[in-house]
Amino acid sequence: MAAAVLRKGGVCLWRGVVGSRLSHAQAACRDILEGELEGIKAAGTWKTERVITSKQAVTIRVQGQHEGILNFCSNNYLGLSSHxxxxxxxxxxxxxxxxxxxxxxxxxxxxxxxxxxxxxxxxxxxxxxxxxxxxxxxxxxxxxxxxxxxxxxxxxxxxxxxxxxxxxxxxxxxxxxxxxxxxxxxxxxxxxxxxxxxxxxxxxxxxxxxxxxxxxxxxxxxxxxxxxxxxxxxxxxxxxxxxxxxxxxxxxxxxxxxxxxxxxxxxxxxxxxxxxxxxxxxxxxxxxxxxxxxxxxxxxxxxxxxxxxxxxxxxxxxSAGFAEKVQANTDRFRSQMTDAGFTVAGENHPICPVMLGDARLASTFADLMLEKGIFVIGFSFPVVPKGKARIRVQISASHSFEDIDRTVEAFKQVGKKLGVIS
Ligand SMILES: Cc1ncc(COP(=O)(O)O)c(C=O)c1O
Missing domain, CATH: 3.40.640.10 (Type I PLP-dependent aspartate aminotransferase-like (Major domain))
Known part of the structure; x- marks a missing residue:
């Protein structure tokens, strides 16, 4: 909204825009918040929200990206969100x-x-x-x-x-x-x-x-x-x-x-x-x-x-069949990634944290994965402890083996480029 919101006495709220006058309290509040925001950015832990323009599914559309991005970071473990x-x-x-x-x-x-x-x-x-x-x-x-x-x-x-x-x-x-x-x-x-x-x-x-x-x-x-x-x-x-x-x-x-x-x-x-x-x-x-x-x-x-x-x-x-597929996919992803030299934390669960350590590395890694058509997200402090940044891959029953293999291949290419694996 482009117009400033006026209070009865004519003092503008601090969210008001161009030309609005701020009270001391409003200006101080804005400064404090700006400081916090700058601190997050300086620490490399700023979280940018990518915008999806399709249903939640294995293949999604992401704003500003080409069609058909493979989704490997949702909690849609059974693929039922758009069943x-x-x-x-x-x-x-x-x-x-x-x-x-x-x-x-x-x-x-x-x-x-x-x-x-x-x-x-x-x-x-x-x-x-x-x-x-x-x-x-x-x-x-x-x-x-x-x-x-x-x-x-x-x-x-x-x-x-x-x-x-x-x-x-x-x-x-x-x-x-x-x-x-x-x-x-x-x-x-x-x-x-x-x-x-x-x-x-x-x-x-x-x-x-x-x-x-x-x-x-x-x-x-x-x-x-x-x-x-x-x-x-x-x-x-x-x-x-x-x-x-x-x-x-x-x-x-x-x-x-x-x-x-x-x-x-x-x-x-x-x-x-x-x-x-x-x-x-x-x-x-x-x-x-x-x-x-x-x-x-x-x-x-x-x-x-x-x-x-x-x-x-x-x-x-x-039906009892849902859990079997997600487990088979998980086994395939985890074993291929480990063979490629990545450290995948966790205990044979569809949450597969690919450990990278550095927050900026995790975020760059995720960006390069997106360029290869794979949607994954880097997690860093304060969501995980400092120095334990990672990409949390999540496997779904609705992924095919081809989806898993394509994603592992992308991990290998990006991992080599960034020196994570040799
Ligand atoms: C372990 C755990 N408990 C609770 C919640 C909160 O669930 P909801 O999204 O339904 O509020 C989450 C979601 O992130 C979670 O992972």
Whole structure:
């Protein structure tokens, strides 16, 4: 907008443009923010958003690039974001149920499709019940504050997702942060809070930056030994990890009910639109419906989004084949990249971090990959630790072997050019 916005007294807001006068506070604020922005640029960690002008899919259109860019950095692990049945379900729901509810769930924002989807989620995870949120960030923000009191203790992996960290900040339980995946440290912390009324161990099932997996069998054994509960965030596991996509529990052969509480997202493998949920004991879900703040004070999930996710669960409940393809693709990518001399971190998960170290190198590498028609992104501080910049490749069931081979070839060419491999 080109016009300055005027306040009643005639003083321009600091976002106002050409010729506008700024108050001292407005000018000072702008200076502070400019300083921050310059600092990010100077550190080489500025994130530029590339603009996609097509659906999310294996082949995408990227603004300013030639046609047919291969996409290797989305969380569309099952390729369902633009699956025709999923898209059709969203269109039908738009016609039947409208664009949105203009309401939170407990006022007049609950439709039959919301409760149906919650039923399917609980069935998929073999749990009592489930509660929907607008995002998994909200599910993580809502849970801990309601479940835990000052009489309780929460023990959280130091590399858990930001939304878990924020959610735990909101609760009044005693807080313990254990070293990443370190079960000895976890046990030491459990011993420090033996007297707590409830002890909750909190971990990502799969850690999104490193593609590595929580040591769930050991965590569950410690939970048994020390009378603790286990919470797992399954955003990077639900739908595709484990033989039938039931997630980290299934990956480790722990059955489908060992973990006490699961939070996950509808915004990645499960259609990729938006939404999150908690699934677990019915008393917990009932209490969250009464008290969880992101549920009580935020709008109902829009009907087309609900219908898309619901169709995804129909597909997953009706077939077990989805997880196999993504695993075969992952094996192919990881082995070829390792043979070529790259260091690929993680544990045989579709998140394949190609480790480069330097932030600028990662960003240049990604730019050169785009010139070769492959969309990948460099990750650097503060998203990952300083000196551990990487390109996080994500494999999808919808990639073909030819797509994988073409991408490995591009990595080899760019890697040689930039001196990463010989
Ligand atoms: C481990 C983990 N938890 C939670 C979230 C938040 O999910 P949503 O996008 O549904 O808010 C993410 C998304 O990046 C995630 O990776």
């Amino acid at each position: 025709p049945e999923v898209v059709q379900a969203g269109k039908d729901a738009l016609d039947k149920y409208g664009a949105g509810l203009s309401s939170v769930r407990f006022i007049c924002g609950t439709q039959d499709i919301h409760t149906e989807l919650e039923g399917k989620i609980a069935k998929f995870h073999n749990r009592d019940d489930a509660i929907l949120y607008a995002s998994c960030f909200d599910a993580n923000a809502g849970l801990f504050e309601i479940l835990l009191t000052p009489e309780d203790a929460v023990l959280s992996d130091e590399l858990n997702h930001a939304s878990i960290i924020d959610g735990i900040r909101l609760c009044k339980a005693r807080k313990f942060r254990y070293q990443h995946k370190n079960v000895q440290d976890l046990e030491a912390k459990l011993l420090e809070c033996q007297d707590a009324r409830m002890k909750l161990i909190v971990t990502d099932g799969v850690f999104s930056m490193d593609g590595n997996v929580a040591p769930l069998p050991e965590i569950c054994s410690l939970a048994d030994k020390h009378n603790a509960l286990v919470f797992v965030d399954e955003c990077h596991a639900t739908g595709f990890f484990g033989a039938t996509g039931r997630g980290t529990e299934e990956h480790f052969g722990l059955g489908s009910t060992r973990v006490d509480i699961i939070n996950s997202t509808l915004g990645k493998a499960l259609g990729g639109a938006a939404g999150g949920y908690t699934t677990g004991p019915k008393q917990l879900i009932a209490l969250l419906r009464q008290r969880a703040r992101p549920y009580l004070f935020s709008n109902s999930v829009p009907p087309p989004v609900v219908a898309c996710a619901s169709k995804v669960f129909d597909l997953l409940l009706g």
